[in-house]
Amino acid sequence: MNLKQQASQHFQQQFSTPCDIVCYAPGRVNVIGDHTDYNDGFVLPAAINYGTAIAASKRDDNQVLVYAHDCDQQTSQFSLDDIQFDQDMMWSNYVRGTIAMLQKKFPEVGGATLAVTGNVPQGAGLSSSASFEIAILKTFASLYDLPLDGIQAALLGQQAENQFVGCNCGIMDQLISAMGQESNAMLLDCRALTFEDAPIPAGFSFVIVNSNVKRGLVDSEYNLRREQCEAVAKHFGVKALRDLTLEQLQSEQANLSEVEYRRARHVISENDRTLAALEALKANDIATMSELMMASHLSLKDDFEVTTPEMDALVEIIAEVIGQQGGTRMTGGGFGGCVVALAPSELVEPIKAAISAQYEQRSGLVADVYVCTAEQGAFRA
Numbered sequence: 001m002n003l004k005q006q007a008s009q010h011f012q013q014q015f016s017t018p019c020d021i022v023c024y025a026p027g028r029v030n031v032i033g034d035h036t037d038y039n040d041g042f043v044l045p046a047a048i049n050y051g052t053a054i055a056a057s058k059r060d061d062n063q064v065l066v067y068a069h070d071c072d073q074q075t076s077q078f079s080l081d082d083i084q085f086d087q088d089m090m091w092s093n094y095v096r097g098t099i100a101m102l103q104k105k106f107p108e109v110g111g112a113t114l115a116v117t118g119n120v121p122q123g124a125g126l127s128s129s130a131s132f133e134i135a136i137l138k139t140f141a142s143l144y145d146l147p148l149d150g151i152q153a154a155l156l157g158q159q160a161e162n163q164f165v166g167c168n169c170g171i172m173d174q175l176i177s178a179m180g181q182e183s184n185a186m187l188l189d190c191r192a193l194t195f196e197d198a199p200i201p202a203g204f205s206f207v208i209v210n211s212n213v214k215r216g217l218v219d220s221e222y223n224l225r226r227e228q229c230e231a232v233a234k235h236f237g238v239k240a241l242r243d244l245t246l247e248q249l250q251s252e253q254a255n256l257s258e259v260e261y262r263r264a265r266h267v268i269s270e271n272d273r274t275l276a277a278l279e280a281l282k283a284n285d286i287a288t289m290s291e292l293m294m295a296s297h298l299s300l301k302d303d304f305e306v307t308t309p310e311m312d313a314l315v316e317i318i319a320e321v322i323g324q325q326g327g328t329r330m331t332g333g334g335f336g337g338c339v340v341a342l343a344p345s346e347l348v349e350p351i352k353a354a355i356s357a358q359y360e361q362r363s364g365l366v367a368d369v370y371v372c373t374a375e376q377g378a379f380r381a
């Protein structure tokens with residue numbers, strides 16, 4: 001049974017009546033371009049074949065009743081007239097937040113009964129929360145026939161995170177969950193909110209490896225990185241680090257702190273690598289992709305300092321297997337979570353074997369491996 005069928009079945013069991021519709025939105029993996037989105041820069045993620053499904057029916061009492069199968073089978077209910085933050089069931093704030101933002105744009109939105117289930121590993125950096133938000137928005141847009149497009153949906157999802165849930169994330173995760181394209185990664189311009197498909201070569205898949213490092217300090221360190229980037233932009237009197245070249249940065253090195261300099265060097269060089277990666281994918285140039293992904297990892301490790309020794313070990317283990325036949329790097333926000341490899345099918349098993357043979361010995365942890373394909377986003381026509 002696929003995820004949408006499971007959601008529909010949970011709805012029937014929970015509410016003793018069939019649902020009207022089932023909607024779905026994918027999680028994502030970022031191929032290259034991390035910590036660039038909130039600097040108005042470029043990212044190159046893909047939507048993946050793991051996501052969140054919601055079975056739903058309209059209701060006419062202005063209430064939202066939601067059953068979350070994977071959050072201890074909890075149920076939360078609230079009124080659209082007064083949407084409050086829920087201290088007890090944190091997961092329900094994703095529903096509350098997205099609907100609160102949606103309501104501002106479309107006051108006509110009404111109530112619903114929902115059953116939610118998902119298979120994006122939580123807390124692994126594969127955007128289970130963005131996939132939840134985009135699935136909610138797709139559900140309400142479908143139930144109430146709202147003229148909501150994918151870019152607007154992504155912005156509402158991000159606003160829900162920033163203003164309601166209290167996470168200061170950028171736009172990447174919501175945008176790719178909404179607008180991803182099958183068999184493609186996507187170059188997103190996080191300032192212009194425009195995108196371009198980047199073909200994944202035939203016979204390649206994503207090998208996503210969860211380091212299973214317990215992610216700590218994610219929010220505080222993430223916010224600190226943002227502040228450091230914003231401080232450098234302010235120093236130059238520009239809106240964001242997107243507006244600076246490496247030459248400009250170097251010319252001011254003496255007037256910046258050593259840490260600020262390295263943080264900005266990561267962002268500026270990562271934007272260049274991400275644009276170069278689009279061209280490499282279009283040209284089917286895997287050797288260049290391999291170099292760009294490794295340079296990205298090292299920049300996130302040394303200049304941005306968001307990797308962990310366990311993630312570095314995984315990248316080393318995988319790089320030894322794939323060489324120039326594919327690429328590997330950490331992916332997402334960092335401080336634990338996943339690394340990704342873009343790998344030809346014949347190397348998937350050798351990668352898994354190398355991880356089993358070496359990772360536990362080096363880190364004391366056991367990794368989870370997900371072999372993924374690039375899929376369509378929830379709002380992509």
Ligand code: GLA
Pocket residue numbers: 033034035036037038169170171172173332333334
């Ligand atoms: C998290 C955030 C994204 C992005 C990445 C780092 O996933 O949600 O907006 O900033 O970290 O690239």
